[in-house]
Amino acid sequence: MSQIQFTRNEQPKAKPDANHLGFGKYFTDHMLVMDYTEDQGWHDLQIVPYGPISLDPSAMVFHYGQEVFEGMKAYKTADGRISLFRPDMNLKRLNASCERISIPQVDPEALMEGIVELVSVDREWIPEGDDTSLYLRPFIIATEPCLGVRAAKEYKLMVILSPVGSYYPEGIHPxxxxxxxxxxxxxxxxxxxxxxxxxxxxxxxxxxxxxxxxxxxxxxxxxxxxxxxxxxxxxxxxxxxxxxxxxxxxxxxxxxxxxxxxxxxxxxxxxxxxxxxxxxxxxxxxxxxxxxxxxxxxxxxxxxxxxxxxxxxxxxxxxxxxxxxxxxxxxxxxxxxxxxxxxxxxxxxxxxxxx
Amino acid sequence: MSQIQFTRNEQPKAKPDANHLGFGKYFTDHMLVMDYTEDQGWHDLQIVPYGPISLDPSAMVFHYGQEVFEGMKAYKTADGRISLFRPDMNLKRLNASCERISIPQVDPEALMEGIVELVSVDREWIPEGDDTSLYLRPFIIATEPCLGVRAAKEYKLMVILSPVGSYYPEGIHPxxxxxxxxxxxxxxxxxxxxxxxxxxxxxxxxxxxxxxxxxxxxxxxxxxxxxxxxxxxxxxxxxxxxxxxxxxxxxxxxxxxxxxxxxxxxxxxxxxxxxxxxxxxxxxxxxxxxxxxxxxxxxxxxxxxxxxxxxxxxxxxxxxxxxxxxxxxxxxxxxxxxxxxxxxxxxxxxxxxxx
The missing domain is CATH 3.20.10.10 (D-amino Acid Aminotransferase, subunit A, domain 2)
Structure with a gap:
């Protein structure tokens, strides 16, 4: 593993039935987190056990909606490899969204490296059935505890993973x-x-x-x-x-x-x-x-x-x-x-x- | 006290300097919380020690922004009482916001009772200087852990209190x-x-x-x-x-x-x-x-x-x-x-x- 700090989840969950995944209901054993402060910029990229996060009730995301996100999918390929689909476009768009919402932009290479490590750690969660994949949800939220209306000075980036079936229960269907x-x-x-x-x-x-x-x-x-x-x-x-x-x-x-x-x-x-x-x-x-x-x-x-x-x-x-x-x-x-x-x-x- | 469950904060904080309050930077010792589930509706109105809340990273507020809030102020009056300013309008508007954002509406009387109890518990936090007051921030967030784009089925209402000075550091000033x-x-x-x-x-x-x-x-x-x-x-x-x-x-x-x-x-x-x-x-x-x-x-x-x-x-x-x-x-x-x-x-x- 690279420089990314890794804390293994010692209590892995049972995996859901691959035939009834739905969309965004199940989450894997780990998640990627990274924090931003004015002093340190984006720092402390880590893979940690998936679990609740603790935020002050005055965290700005709860009040003024400074938030951006992305959606990507990882697939098991026919020859047993793992692929993403045009992830460079998602990371570029993430930063474009950051720019509009006044959130500090992220180094796409460091984030990509973190995403690859995360998918690697939870690779057993990638479902293999038709119309299934591992959905990746990177998102950034303003965490500074303050009620002034302005850009926050503290943020948290997270990437969570969800094994998914078709977005619509009926599959490809008009x-x-x-x-x-x-x-x-x-x-x-x-x-x-x-x-x-x-x-x-x-x-x-x-x-x-x-x-x-x-x-x-x-x-x-x-x-x-x-x-x-x-x-x-x-x-x-x-x-x-x-x-x-x-x-x-x-x-x-x-x-x-x-x-x-x-x-x-x-x-x-x-x-x-x-x-x-x-x-x-x-x-x-x-x-x-x-x-x-x-x-x-x-x-x-x-x-x-x-x-x-x-x-x-x-x-x-x-x-x-x-x-x-x-x-x-x-x-x-x-x-x-x-x-x-x-x-x-x-x-x-x-x-x-x-x- | 009424039916509202109350857990006293056994570690009250020192109060901030009333001359340098700013806006929305300090919070009192307690907060009001209430939860919503499909089965129970809004339930479990409680006053608890002010502190972090724990949410799943897939909580819908972090992704699809189902959130509404209000802003009100409590004042110490010249004769030592505590007043709010037209709180009925704020509670009515809170429900109008809920309606637009597809959040279940709240019983304004129950919420008002909770707010009065909360302000009573933290009454020592109401500052008395010129241009100061206790700012009340009711807000509701979608807490259901799911990435589908639709109205959530679980919500949390909170009211937090912040002793404030002028919103602008310079006071009333063009x-x-x-x-x-x-x-x-x-x-x-x-x-x-x-x-x-x-x-x-x-x-x-x-x-x-x-x-x-x-x-x-x-x-x-x-x-x-x-x-x-x-x-x-x-x-x-x-x-x-x-x-x-x-x-x-x-x-x-x-x-x-x-x-x-x-x-x-x-x-x-x-x-x-x-x-x-x-x-x-x-x-x-x-x-x-x-x-x-x-x-x-x-x-x-x-x-x-x-x-x-x-x-x-x-x-x-x-x-x-x-x-x-x-x-x-x-x-x-x-x-x-x-x-x-x-x-x-x-x-x-x-x-x-x-x-």
Whole structure:
């Protein structure tokens, strides 16, 4: 082992049933922690037994939400190695989120080294079944005990690991989407491009209303005009219209998804034109009426590809790809998970074998 | 004592120097806690020694920001009693914030009873100097250990107490304000009307830039058009223009401040016309150029009244009330703090004697 201090968990837990993992419910035996103070900067990177953390009730994260996070997955490959998928993009985005939320940035190399060690220590926790992986959740919270509204002077970074199955209990399966035109997730000038807790808190209400109406997720419109499509649930979103794939451009209020970027590259490599531009919900529904909306899907680390089967906007409900998983949605899902698990060639060099 | 379970702190701390309290740096010997589970609802209201809380690293507040809070103050009155200022409004707003962030609402009477008991237990901590008070911070955090993006099923409510001096080290003193036209605090359809951590996290970056440019606080414009004035720092804002007082209307992205409401009532009782309406920064600066902008101030529980001495928008900088504390700013500050401390009559019945 490297310079990272390691305290072994002497009371390892029983591992959960790999067929009923769900998402983010089980955690491994260890976690990575690192602290920040003004004097020392980021210091004391350690692997310690997974367990509760103790914080003063005035810790600033509880009051003013200075928090950023990331989501990545580790896979056992077909030849018994362990891989991550484009972790450099996640670490870069973590620092971009830090910049927006005024949290001190982290040395990506030191963090990567810590993550590799952590995954190595808990490698027995990586599930091997279809649609399973080890989800990695790096996050940073403001820990300084003070109620003044300003950037904190003390932070804690943690990485926790969770063996997961499909994000949706039904696996890759078309979801029903409700176009949200009252609540807003983010607005340009806000924090939409950062992976930070406040964006998610603001979305829960609309998601609950959608669920009550029988829909799985919400389609978010832009905060300014409430016309343009931004994200779906906590995923980026793609539409295939008349042979062309369209995804909302990164306007400042949309998260720059790693799966989004990968989907664009793969689709283009397969000869499909992909355009990043503003797309209004009116244009989308007109395309559906004209019979040109061929496919729709969300992209994200948790669900990878989430096909959209139906969509409701006001009183109008449309069915997409016959309510089924579209051809390209399935192709993308298989390509990305195949690269992740070492079952397919990796033409872009995305798979990073770490162990 | 009532039904509230009480565990006395057997190791009380030394009290801080009442002349150097600052804001939110010191905490008393006890705190109020209450837990929520799906089965039991809100239960187990307790007063316990102030101290760290232990949370699983996957507690949802660390990831998806389900959090709401309030700010109130307790005062020792001239005749030795203890008062709160309009606590019913804070408890009502706490539940309004809960509603927006999908947190189960709290019984305001039970919470109020707990708050009174807590203040009673720690009454020796209420400072008596000018511009001092005991700041009360109720807050609720999502504690369920799970990484799924949805409303949590477990929460913790806490109330912590902090003896405070002036929010600004310089006391009531004109501040300099920078009109922020890149970053946005909130947008209609978002969470601006709720007192929730994400609104504050999103504002820290702009506040830091303003500080680097030599300004105390930021003036926030609306998220849609970036034209209309919303708040200043974490306060509501008022302008006296040609004899009329104007404050932004509660559009949905502005917090319904208790001090804002009190300032409106007091100003009207003094015969000043007060209008709640949209006010563009262009109109404001034109009024300044025309010599009609007589006074400007922020309102909030922490600072009470914060006069604005200068304001910068793009390349134009204006001075207000000669850069001094305006007549009505001072009058409001003295009236509100006088009512709070029992030095003045309380025509509106705002002072609530609790002990």
């Amino acid at each position: 979801v029903s989407i409700y176009v949200e035109d009252e609540y807003v997730r983010a607005v340009r000038g806000g924090t939409g491009m950062a992976k930070t807790s406040g964006n998610y808190a603001s979305g829960i209400k609309a998601q609950e209303i959608a669920k009550l109406e029988g829909f799985s997720q919400v389609l978010w419109l832009d905060g300014v005009e409430k016309k343009y499509i931004e994200e779906v649930g906590s995923m980026n979103v793609f539409f295939k219209i008349g042979g062309e794939v369209i995804t909302p451009e990164l306007s400042g209020s949309i998260l720059a998804g790693v799966t989004r970027d990968s989907a664009i590259a793969l689709l283009r490599s397969w000869g499909l034109p992909v355009t990043e531009r503003k797309l209004s919900v009116a244009e989308l529904f007109q395309a559906a009426r004209d019979g040109k909306l061929e496919e729709a899907f969300g992209t994200g680390t948790a669900a990878v590809i989430s096909p959209i089967g139906t969509m409701k906007w006001g009183d109008e409900q449309i069915s997409i790809a016959g309510g089924d998983t579209g051809e390209w949605s399935r192709k993308l899902y298989e390509a990305i998970t195949g690269i992740q698990k070492g079952l397919l060639d990796d033409p872009f060099g995305w798979r990073q074998i770490i162990l | 501040v300099s304000i920078y009109v922020e036209d890149e970053y946005v605090r909130a947008v209609r359809g978002g969470t601006g009307m709720a007192k929730t951590s994400g609104n504050y996290a999103s504002g820290i970056k702009a506040q830091e830039i303003a500080k680097l440019e030599g300004f105390s606080q930021v003036l926030w414009l609306d998220g849609v058009e970036k034209k209309y004035i919303e708040e200043v720092g974490s306060m509501n804002v008022f302008f006296k223009i040609g004899g009329e007082v104007i404050t932004p209307e509660l559009s949905g992205s502005i917090l319904a401040g208790v001090t804002r409401d009190s300032a409106i009532a007091l100003l009207r009782s003094w015969g000043l016309p007060v209008t709640e309406r949209k006010l563009s920064v262009a109109e404001l600066f034109q009024a300044a150029r025309d010599g009609k902008l007589e006074e400007a101030f922020g309102t909030g529980t922490a600072a009470v009244i914060s006069p604005i001495g200068t304001m910068k928008w793009g390349d134009e900088q204006i001075s207000i009330a000669g850069g001094d504390t305006g007549e009505w700013s001072r009058k409001l500050y003295e009236a509100i703090t006088g009512i709070q401390k029992g030095l003045l009559d309380d025509p509106f019945g705002w002072r609530q004697i609790i002990l």
